[in-house]
Amino acid sequence: MKFSILSVLGALAVVANASVLTPPVLPLAVRNPYLSTWLADARKNPWDHWPMFWTGSTFGFAIMAAVPDTNSVYPLLGRPQDFLREKDGSYAVQFPKYNGATFDASTTNLTYTISSPKNGDEVKINLSFLSPITPTSTFRQALPASYMTVHVEGTLNVSVFVDINGEWVSGDHNNEITWELGKAEASTSSESDVKFWKIARRFPQHFTEHADQAEWGTLYFTGPADVDHQTGEAVSLRRYFAKHGVLNNHHDHSYRKMFDNEPLFAFAKHFKLGGGTKSSPKKDSTLFTFALIQDPVVQYASARGLTQMRPLWSSYFFTPEEMLLYHYNDFDTAAALASDYSEQLAKDAFASGSQDYQDIAALSARQVLGATQWSGTPDNPILFLKEISSNGNFQTVDVIFPAFPFFLYTNPQWLSYLLEPLLEHQLSGQYPNNYSMHDLGYHFPNATGHGDGNDEYMPVEECGNMLIMGLALANAMRDNPRPAFIRAAHTTAALPLGPRTVETRSVDDYGMDLRWEDMGTTGSKAAEKWTMRSYPLWTKWTGYLVRESLIPANQLCTDDFAGWLANQTNLALKGIVGIRAMSDMANLVGDTADAAKYRRIADDYIAKWQDYGISRDQTHAKLSYTWQGSWTTLYNLYADALLCFHIPENKPPLGTSRFWSSKQSPIGDDSEATSKSTFIPERVYKMQSDWYHNVLQKYGLPLDQRNLQTKSDWEFFAAAVTSKKTRTEILQNVARWVNETSTDLPLTDLYQTEGTGGFPGVSFKARPVVGGHFAFLALERACGGKAMEALRYLDESEPAVINVQAALEADMPDGLDSDDPSEL
Numbered sequence: 154m155k156f157s158i159l160s161v162l163g164a165l166a167v168v169a170n171a172s173v174l175t176p177p178v179l180p181l182a183v184r185n186p187y188l189s190t191w192l193a194d195a196r197k198n199p200w201d202h203w204p205m206f207w208t209g210s211t212f213g214f215a216i217m218a219a220v221p222d223t224n225s226v227y228p229l230l231g232r233p234q235d236f237l238r239e240k241d242g243s244y245a246v247q248f249p250k251y252n253g254a255t256f257d258a259s260t261t262n263l264t265y266t267i268s269s270p271k272n273g274d275e276v277k278i279n280l281s282f283l284s285p286i287t288p289t290s291t292f293r294q295a296l297p298a299s300y301m302t303v304h305v306e307g308t309l310n311v312s313v314f315v316d317i318n319g320e321w322v323s324g325d326h327n328n329e330i331t332w333e334l335g336k337a338e339a340s341t342s343s344e345s346d347v348k349f350w351k352i353a354r355r356f357p358q359h360f361t362e363h364a365d366q367a368e369w370g371t372l373y374f375t376g377p378a379d380v381d382h383q384t385g386e387a388v389s390l391r392r393y394f395a396k397h398g399v400l401n402n403h404h405d406h407s408y409r410k411m412f413d414n415e416p417l418f419a420f421a422k423h424f425k426l427g428g429g430t431k432s433s434p435k436k437d438s439t440l441f442t443f444a445l446i447q448d449p450v451v452q453y454a455s456a457r458g459l460t461q462m463r464p465l466w467s468s469y470f471f472t473p474e475e476m477l478l479y480h481y482n483d484f485d486t487a488a489a490l491a492s493d494y495s496e497q498l499a500k501d502a503f504a505s506g507s508q509d510y511q512d513i514a515a516l517s518a519r520q521v522l523g524a525t526q527w528s529g530t531p532d533n534p535i536l537f538l539k540e541i542s543s544n545g546n547f548q549t550v551d552v553i554f555p556a557f558p559f560f561l562y563t564n565p566q567w568l569s570y571l572l573e574p575l576l577e578h579q580l581s582g583q584y585p586n587n588y589s590m591h592d593l594g595y596h597f598p599n600a601t602g603h604g605d606g607n608d609e610y611m612p613v614e615e616c617g618n619m620l621i622m623g624l625a626l627a628n629a630m631r632d633n634p635r636p637a638f639i640r641a642a643h644t645t646a647a648l649p650l651g652p653r654t655v656e657t658r659s660v661d662d663y664g665m666d667l668r669w670e671d672m673g674t675t676g677s678k679a680a681e682k683w684t685m686r687s688y689p690l691w692t693k694w695t696g697y698l699v700r701e702s703l704i705p706a707n708q709l710c711t712d713d714f715a716g717w718l719a720n721q722t723n724l725a726l727k728g729i730v731g732i733r734a735m736s737d738m739a740n741l742v743g744d745t746a747d748a749a750k751y752r753r754i755a756d757d758y759i760a761k762w763q764d765y766g767i768s769r770d771q772t773h774a775k776l777s778y779t780w781q782g783s784w785t786t787l788y789n790l791y792a793d794a795l796l797c798f799h800i801p802e803n804k805p806p807l808g809t810s811r812f813w814s815s816k817q818s819p820i821g822d823d824s825e826a827t828s829k830s831t832f833i834p835e836r837v838y839k840m841q842s843d844w845y846h847n848v849l850q851k852y853g854l855p856l857d858q859r860n861l862q863t864k865s866d867w868e869f870f871a872a873a874v875t876s877k878k879t880r881t882e883i884l885q886n887v888a889r890w891v892n893e894t895s896t897d898l899p900l901t902d903l904y905q906t907e908g909t910g911g912f913p914g915v916s917f918k919a920r921p922v923v924g925g926h927f928a929f930l931a932l933e934r935a936c937g938g939k940a941m942e943a944l945r946y947l948d949e950s951e952p953a954v955i956n957v958q959a960a961l962e963a964d965m966p967d968g969l970d971s972d973d974p975s976e977l
Contacts, residue, residue, distance in 0.1 A: 213318025276307030298444035319411030324366030559924030702728025866925025
């Protein structure tokens with residue numbers, strides 16, 4: 154099969170070439186918590202460092218180019234030059250011109266130029282890493298595999314060498330590994346045969362990790378059937394290629410530990426470009442893939458008990474080899490779907506913020522999904538999530554919550570798959586507390602639950618999170634759950650799935666998700682059914698919030714690194730908004746009595762909250778009701794706008810927008826309503842917007858007055874509900890941080906807003922919470938596209954100039970206030 158890779162890469166480059174930010178680390182092959190390979194120190198040459206796992210540990214992954222015309226070998230990725238002789242009569246080690254990296258939501262491109270001093274001939278090499286985000290095809294998103302295309306153009310013959318080592322399959326260097334070379338033949342003449350290296354631990358240990366790497370699973374490194382292959386000891390293998398420009402197809406069968414005479418697994422491809430001219434250079438390309446096959450993927454305490462969960466792809470294919478062959482030959486469709494998403498995201502993010510925001514959103518997308526693992530069946534998918542780097546918890550609610558704007562924008566149905574294991578487990582009665590659980594297990598991949606109820610104590614936090622996400626999802630389902638960036642079905646060129654292990658009603662014969670109408674229902678019916686199924690949980694959690702959220706007891710919030718604190722203003726707000734959300738959910742399922750009850754309570758609480766939580770001079774929200782002279786970033790205000798509570802209730806029905814083709818109003822909207830009030834008064838939004846303008850630091854908006862650290866997810870939540878000027882200021886400062894930060898691991902969400910923008914002692918990295926960077930985009934899609942419009946009043950005046958020190962001093966106690974909640 155001849156791939157149309159050149160045209161696809163050209164389409165991808167339209168977006169990728171526009172990237173202007175220079176983050177410290179870039180994703181290469183990032184698909185799940187265990188297939189997660191990154192370009193380290195991405196501001197420098199790719200051959201200065203080895204690629205790394207998300208933890209920062211190195212991966213053996215090297216790429217070189219050999220050019221006969223210059224009798225030289227050129228390192229492109231990793232440090233293969235450390236294994237070569239600097240002075241060898243048969244070859245020389247030189248370095249190419251590195252043209253830099255570009256990226257979009259699914260792709261990272263590394264480009265190089267190699268020139269011949271003899272006649273000025275040159276070859277350009279593009280290493281294009283594609284981990285496709287395909288919201289219109291959950292089936293493709295669930296394939297645990299990533300692409301790398303080597304694209305060459307020029308007038309010089311060139312051979313490209315790629316190798317990997319055993320570090321891809323174990324975090325313990327003392328483990329023995331085994332390997333074999335395999336082949337898979339295509340079933341039609343329009344598809345390509347492939348060969349693959351198959352690498353695994355000799356004695357795998359299911360559901361165990363070492364240094365956060367999986368200790369079970371098989372790595373498949375796949376290329377076209379016509380490439381050279383070779384396995385052997387690292388020094389001799391790399392030197393053989395440097396000397397000959399080819400591999401000898403030798404297979405070393407001596408299994409051993411990964412660093413005992415370090416075995417490498419390599420492919421090499423020769424490109425004949427000689428004879429081309431500068432005005433008409435020759436072009437060619439070849440495709441490689443990386444896949445980590447685990448079956449089962451996790452163990453999960455489901456309603457039927459502790460279950461070993463199989464990967465979602467196993468519902469479509471009988472063997473890993475069938476899946477790998479399909480994935481390889483499906484490149485054109487996967488790349489086109491990913492390009493659709495990347496291009497629309499770029500347009501939406503640019504329109505919503507700026508070029509900087511476009512890059513930040515693109516940089517965040519693969520990181521979100523890199524923490525997930527797909528399971529379930531085609532009609533009932535499940536999306537598992539690891540709390541990467543902070544503590545490894547399984548399905549942490551307050552990690553899903555900051556990430557959920559990404560899912561609302563990208564594909565709301567994926568959010569339902571993410572919430573499903575939490576709902577099923579708690580509906581089955583396996584969790585004993587009367588509030589929402591914090592997580593499904595102490596450490597991924599073991600979702601063994603907390604039958605003793607002794608999970609991390611964040612009851613108000615998690616109840617509020619679940620109710621807010623529940624209503625946001627129901628709103629999205631009711632309106633239009635289809636991603637907004639669909640332009641074409643891409644079925645004309647897509648490969649048919651062929652025989653499957655199960656039948657499905659939700660996926661077509663080409664692996665594309667079907668619409669509600671195609672499945673014989675509507676979004677409104679689906680939203681009502683989904684909400685009603687878990688109604689006992691929604692009411693239980695709301696009851697807890699009614700009792701405990703107005704004046705929160707001493708407890709943790711999601712920012713647990715900051716410690717325990719009573720009377721948290723921002724936490725109370727989340728709980729109260731959660732109660733208000735329950736009113737709309739009750740309306741959705743027809744329980745008007747519950748709807749009215751919870752609405753009355755929420756209205757009462759929000760009035761009291763303003764008395765307790767806002768400073769005496771009305772300039773800012775306090776960190777805690779009883780902490781006078783404090784301030785906080787009130788990021789939970791975002792939920793009020795996202796759920797459409799900030800839109801006056803007597804406004805006419807919402808119209809269409811660039812995001813939605815249908816009309817949406819908040820669930821429970823009553824056209825006869827006469828109240829002109831919003832739930833949280835507009836003055837609170839204006840107050841916080843002005844305050845942020847005055848406390849902003851070099852690299853962003855601190856969380857509160859205690860120190861200068863911040864979390865980028867909450868910065869975007871907060872910025873989304875500010876004036877355009879304040880939002881732009883925050884965004885510009887975060888973009889400056891991306892360019893200048895001294896952090897050296899996959900994008901952190903916790904950093905210092907001054908100094909070098911480094912880690913504040915705790916080194917969070919690669920966490921899915923960067924899905925919060927999509928807060929602007931999710932809000933623009935909410936309420937029929939009118940959520941942002943309802944905040945335009947914030948732009949009617951310039952931000953107020955506030956003397957921060959004076960405002961904090963003015964709030965200091967001068968006697969006991971009768972409204973102090975500590976007296977209650």
